[in-house]
Amino acid sequence: MTTVTTALAVVLTFAVLAALAAILLRDVLNAIIAFGAFSFGISVAWVLLAAPDVALTEAAVGAGITTVLFLVTIAKTVRPAGERLLETVEWRSVAVVAVLVGALLTTVRSLPAVGAADAPVATSRITEYYLQNAYPETGVENVVTAVLAAYRGFDTLGEATVVIAAGVAVVLVLRQEAYV
Amino acid sequence: MAVSGVVDTVLLAAASAFVLFAIVLVYRIVAGPTMQDRVIAVNAIGTNAVVVLALLAAALDQPGFLDIALVYGMLNFLMSIAISKFTVERGGVI
Amino acid sequence: MTPLELLAIALVAAGTFFGFVAVVGIVRLPDLYARAHATSKSDTLGIILTLGGVALVLGADVSVAKTVLLGAFLFVTNPTAAHAITRAAHDQGIEPWTTEDEASAAGDGAKPTEGEE
Structure with a gap:
């Protein structure tokens, strides 16, 4: 079981990194591409947690359909001006989110x-x-x-x-x- | 879900290695520099996903995971084609 | 450890190696057109080898047919996707990376012919 746990840790690390890339990239098309990578991490994580039907849904919806829907949506938008690669981070919002996540994480211990x-x-x-x-x-x-x-x-x-x-x-x- | 034997451990280690490769490829997604570089990286991550799912199917002895791998492979191809078509003729996906 | 298992482990190890080569290529090569080689060639070979090992482990079953189908599908679509992506890049006018010598040679001689689209 420990090897499965190790694999799960690696997969979740990947998912967090891909999610950060999707959040921080400034051009929306780049963010969509990074989001497609994120769906891979989540799909494999579901497989490792022995939920293949959810993984199948994530593979179908996350990798394929969501991307196409997002592309159709952003066809109506314009690309941001300037050459800046990453979004500027609003640190006060990050602090609020960090407090909220910390509060929610305290409940994890009571889960079976x-x-x-x-x-x-x-x-x-x-x-x-x-x-x-x-x-x-x-x-x-x-x-x-x-x-x-x-x-x-x-x-x-x-x-x-x-x-x-x-x-x-x-x-x-x-x-x-x-x-x- | 029990892991037994050397072969299963090797398969799981290979799956973890492919996920590590995917982590390295996130660098290319962030760094770019062009849109197509990112699509190439995501395409490689998607094919890695297919391999990882197939390896997990063999390691955990769950042949049903191969169906997920098949679906993922098809939709990964669809995604690459959709994005490359989109970057050429903006909005021409459907 | 039967010889079949050893062969499966060898195939998976070789496939992982070629996957590693593909990742090194995608991260280190100088431009998009060179990186497309890594994903279309090395990655495809890694996939075929790894799926071969997976098929050996799964044994004679309907799942082996699925694995072979998966390998055949990726064998066709992976280079096709790389080709489509690089063609989109070429349509957008992204120039291939060249060394100093090639660039000056192209500058001295006749202008390289443009694609006729």
Whole structure:
């Protein structure tokens, strides 16, 4: 397990560096490119944390679709003047963010360890119910899919409706320009 | 997720090495100097990602990770093409 | 340690070496067109070798077919992406890096022919 932890540490270091590059680069297109690199770190981190379905979503959305959507968006903007490479840092904002992050990090200690057997999610009666009854009741082999698509089917339907409405709205806005 | 044996350790070490290479490539993303230099670096990082995911699939004995690698490879290619097309004809992505 | 495992380790080590060469190339080479060589050639070779090792470790299974598919896909797309990126750079008028001698030679003789686009 320690080798996996080491690999996770390296991956998260990469993700932090790529995120810093995405924040600090002044030209928005450069920031988008750095953000594409950031999605790699997050995707591999999800794989190492044994969540391949989330990693698949991150790979599809982070590397591909987000980049294209960002590119379509910044086509309407102009590039910043001047040759400066990096954004100027507003140190007072950094101080506020640092205080907030420090406050939030103090709560991390009370979280259960990753994969701990006595974590509330592992011992809960609901978890047990889903694990035992998901397949007989719904016929779906993956429990996560069973919960999302069967037990919370109407919730997922509502989410899908919202996403489709947002997509239609975006296409309507973009079609007014010469992007068809 | 258990890691056992020399081979799995070697594969994980290779995966970590490829992630270290990606960390070095972040230098090229920041330094540039042109947009295309950054795209080349991100493209190399994306191919590194595919290799890392394949190595993890073998090391952790989870063949399902190969699907993620396939998706990542395809979308990495799409991203490179989209950005190079964008820099030539601004706004001509879709 | 079976011979197959040794071969897999050797392939992965060789692939990691060529990945390292590609990274050194991308960081150290003088300009964009030279760096594209590192990603399109060395990186592709590193990928093929590493995926070969991965396929050996995974054993005879449907996942080996996936690995081979992955390798074939990257073998095609990685140089294609590098080509597309450098072509975009050329369309934008980024000049290739030259040594002092080449630059003065080009200046003395006939002007290098422009691309006809």
